Amino acid sequence: MSIGMEAFLWGVGSAISLPLGALLGLWWKPQQKINSAFMAFGAGALLFALTIELFGHVPHHVQSHGYWSLVAAVVGAFAGGALFDGLNNVLNNQGAYLRKLSSAKEYLINLRKKQNRQLIEELGKIHILAKLNPQQMATLVNKVRQLKVNKGDKIFSQGDVSDSMYFIVSGAIDIILHDSKGDKSIATLKAKDTFGELGVVSEQGRSADAVAKEDTELFQVMKADVDKIIATVPELKNSIDALVKERVEDLAVKAPSGVDAKWKRACLNYVDEYSRDLS
Known part of the structure; x- marks a missing residue:
């Protein structure tokens, strides 16, 4: 089988895997733990694929241009991650956390924790409450x-x-x-x-x-x-x-x-x- 045909078949299999998985989920309706395991596996596979796509060429580039290429790739990865996280926090603070149930839940939990920390600090300043232990x-x-x-x-x-x-x-x-x-x-x-x-x-x-x-x-x-x-x-x-x-x-x-x-x-x-x- 030629490389082109093999690549084509892999592409077809990848393309139909998503609707097949959705149909399987509708028919089978697994328990939450099993569903979570599948989702974690899928997220890991996607992350691995993206890593290969973005950094698979780095070893070849290092052979041609030296280890500074590797340093540049690592620095770029950290800088890109920090930029994404920073922009994500900015958007969440403007209300974008509502775009997903999971992000909305996480945002509200963190907000509640922050409010509780501030509340405990203020209560600790009250004279008759100063001797209370954390519990x-x-x-x-x-x-x-x-x-x-x-x-x-x-x-x-x-x-x-x-x-x-x-x-x-x-x-x-x-x-x-x-x-x-x-x-x-x-x-x-x-x-x-x-x-x-x-x-x-x-x-x-x-x-x-x-x-x-x-x-x-x-x-x-x-x-x-x-x-x-x-x-x-x-x-x-x-x-x-x-x-x-x-x-x-x-x-x-x-x-x-x-x-x-x-x-x-x-x-x-x-x-x-x-x-x-x-x-």
């Missing part, structure tokens, strides 16, 4: 909701239902108390501080307004999630208990007309009961 911090990460509020926005009002607590990432929050003697700003909380924990732990309404003094970024954790996290992280429970008791005492001192002794005692009792329930 405990991971428990918290999935429960956190990020919020951005503008200057003058009210996060909650005095008397509202206490359904969540907040960690300040950046910015500042004014805590404003209303009573019979008027309004008074009793505290200005800044980055790394916590607020809203008093109502969550004492199961009473908000004791004051929380208003953004400037554009502020917050992390919010709902009460139900706070209960679950504290139940499994004793270090956090102890930190929140201490913070709540400190806030109650501080409120008693700074309130314009003082704090009702019965209310103060009730808050502290709730804190103690809450701690026992979660222990």
